[in-house]
Amino acid sequence: SYELTQPLSVSVALGQTARITCGGNNIGTKNVHWYQQKPGQAPVLVIYRDNNRPSGIPEQFSGSNSGNTATLTISRAQAGDEADYYCQVWDSSTGVFGGGTKLTVL
């Protein structure tokens, strides 16, 4: 079965840029989607199809996908961006999530 690998945690200084990676075999050939989940809340879609933002998601969120790595980039990180972030793809008729990355804003 297909696997997605994310770092357990990423830290970023306030106002700086955070990058969260999602590794998978030839992930560049798949559509990658990203979700933000804050404690006690349901996930929220922040990026779909590699680099598209849903309406209402700030421009500070962006994505890229190539080769074996997809990346979620959060520019000008704020305290409100602290959350768990999950990447997701679809493979062989099943949904696959990465293990999640906890973003800490220092």
Added chain:
Amino acid sequence: EVQLVESGGGLVQPGGSLRLSCAASGFTFSSYWMDWVRQAPGKGLVWVSRTNSDGSSTTYADSVKGRFTISRDNAKNTLYMQMNSLRAEDTAVYYCARSDRAGYNYFDCWGQGTLVTVSS
């Protein structure tokens, strides 16, 4: 406003059964494929099951295949998950999620979740 509201969670003994519901509003429910995703306490998201728009096609994660059944009633705008032969490892918050209409397989709307606890 697009809304998904789950219900039916609770405490159940190992080997028992439970039926979850997800009431949809604010969109044309019958036009969308729908999924269930779960999250064990302190753990990550795990996809569980999907149904197409009319319920004629379903898929499951291997971990629940043969025990869980996804279904829907488009007249009632409601998604269901019948959970049988429950195990301790099924303990999780269960979310219903709407799949995008274009078929890119992302979840553009989530419910608030309902907690299922399997314990004696």
